Amino acid sequence: MKFSCEKALLQSAISITSRAVSPKSSIPALEGIFLEAGNELRLTGYNLETGIRTTIPAEITEEGALVLSARLFGDIIRKLPDDIVVLSSQNYTVNIKCGMSEFNILATDAEEFPELPSVDYQNTLELPQSTLKSMISQTLFAVSDNESRPIHTGSLFELNEETQLTIVSVDGYRLALRREHVSKKTGSEEFSFVVPGAALSEVEKICSDTEDPALIIQGARHIMFQIDSTILISRRLEGEFLAYRQAIPRNNPITIIGEKKKLLSSIDRVSLIITEKQKSPLHCTFTDGLLKIKTNTAIGNAYDECDIAGDGKDLEIGFNNKYLMDALKNAPSDQIKLELNTPISPCVLVPAEGEEIFIYMVLPVRLKAGE
Numbered sequence: 001m002k003f004s005c006e007k008a009l010l011q012s013a014i015s016i017t018s019r020a021v022s023p024k025s026s027i028p029a030l031e032g033i034f035l036e037a038g039n040e041l042r043l044t045g046y047n048l049e050t051g052i053r054t055t056i057p058a059e060i061t062e063e064g065a066l067v068l069s070a071r072l073f074g075d076i077i078r079k080l081p082d083d084i085v086v087l088s089s090q091n092y093t094v095n096i097k098c099g100m101s102e103f104n105i106l107a108t109d110a111e112e113f114p115e116l117p118s119v120d121y122q123n124t125l126e127l128p129q130s131t132l133k134s135m136i137s138q139t140l141f142a143v144s145d146n147e148s149r150p151i152h153t154g155s156l157f158e159l160n161e162e163t164q165l166t167i168v169s170v171d172g173y174r175l176a177l178r179r180e181h182v183s184k185k186t187g188s189e190e191f192s193f194v195v196p197g198a199a200l201s202e203v204e205k206i207c208s209d210t211e212d213p214a215l216i217i218q219g220a221r222h223i224m225f226q227i228d229s230t231i232l233i234s235r236r237l238e239g240e241f242l243a244y245r246q247a248i249p250r251n252n253p254i255t256i257i258g259e260k261k262k263l264l265s266s267i268d269r270v271s272l273i274i275t276e277k278q279k280s281p282l283h284c285t286f287t288d289g290l291l292k293i294k295t296n297t298a299i300g301n302a303y304d305e306c307d308i309a310g311d312g313k314d315l316e317i318g319f320n321n322k323y324l325m326d327a328l329k330n331a332p333s334d335q336i337k338l339e340l341n342t343p344i345s346p347c348v349l350v351p352a353e354g355e356e357i358f359i360y361m362v363l364p365v366r367l368k369a370g371e
Contacts, residue, residue: 001064002088003037007080007098009056014074016230017045019202020052021070029112032067033074035087036110044116045070050199051116052206054230064089065110076103116233119219123187125159127180129214129227133207135167135178136200138330138358143197144171151239155200157216158192159185169197170242174323175361176330177244183213193218194241199234206230248361249346252339256286257309257352260336264328266293266306271321273299281365282319286312286340295321317343318365327360343367 014033022030025047034044041058044051066089077085080098088095089107096103136155144152149172156168163185169176203225207214215226218236225232267282270293274280278297285292288311294303317340327349328336335352349360 001035001037001066002062002086003041003058003060004084004086005041005056005058007077007082007085009058010085011074011077013041013043013054013056014070014077016054016206017043017052018070018074019205020045020047020050020232022047027112027114029067029108030114031070032108032113033070034065034067034110034113036065037063044113046114046116048114049196049235050202051233052202052230053116053233056229062088066092066094067108067110067113068094068105072105076105117222117235119217119222119224119233121187121217122220123159123191123218124185125163125165125182125216126184126213127165127182127216128211129207130209130211131180132214132216133204133209134332135165135180136204136207138332139167139169139176139178140197140200140204141326141330142169142171142174142176142360143200144169145197146172149239151194151237151241154194154196154237156192156194156241156244159190161189168241168244170244170247173320173363174327175242175244175247175359176327177248177359178332179357187218191218193223194237194239195223196234196237199223199232203227203232206232248348248359249341250339250348252341252345252348254286254313254315254340255310256291256312256338256340258291258306258336258338260328260331260334262306263291263336264325266291266304267321267325267328270295270302270304271325273297273302274321275299281367282321282324283367284317284319286315286317288312312340315340315343316367317347318367319347319362320365323362327362331358331360333358 036042037060040055042055044053083099086097092107094107158166166179217224280295280297283294291306291308333351337352339348346361
């Protein structure tokens, strides 16, 4: 194998594929990046759960394939001068040259690297990368990390016959939902699948803030995301996802509208005395035109007020400060409508105006006497 390419392109490709490399594995090849020099230069990382493959332009003078330690290869390329990198291999010795720098390192046999799963095209959908990126980032925070319900460690992707894509994440304490219309789709009128949160975190990083298309391909057991010259393949999570439509209460008698920034500022200030060791819920009182927030821990107590529109009917309700702030931070709207009912009913957050492109739900915390 012998090829030459720009250092910056190779470094970027290593950075992308390294995200799917196992830090430690019983299969040593999985701790490496699989390089293939054929018609183009392809780099692959795979941890048996998620695989990432990207291609970059290179001048290939001798075809071949090998596996290099992701950590060592990445460190070497990152520290090379900004010049053309020339990589050549003889048996299992790999020579890397760039400017006046030169390294000789050992490679692993390409035969030891497992093949990426093939994805049979059942259904496909396409949407701008910037849209997919925002939809993932605005729901990923609510993905569960509790392995006792594996299905909820991923996000539900659901496409309806109106070509509207809904992404839903739940963790038992909150729910995040985002909706957008897709550009194109092929296959069934309606379909759904669940993608692991770890894979979606990588998809979010690979997507750019452009209108360039991102393609999602659903297979029988796997999902493939195709973004520019990079593909990410992940296994699908199997199981029964929460029936989210029934879980979200919408006939709430109390409706409040608040400015996102003001609400966040008030909660943030009161949260200063809440720590990992000194936890306490936010004690929220919704009155006519005013939200009063207080909390009390061993450190001390804090109080703040925030102007709101609407009558909260003096409802007193407790919330985990982080969960409420996460919902507000990720809401893609400046004006938020809060729908409330009783001190033990969930709080539903939706846009104050326009199409309902997001719904967030936060479960309350029971307030004890003195809180």
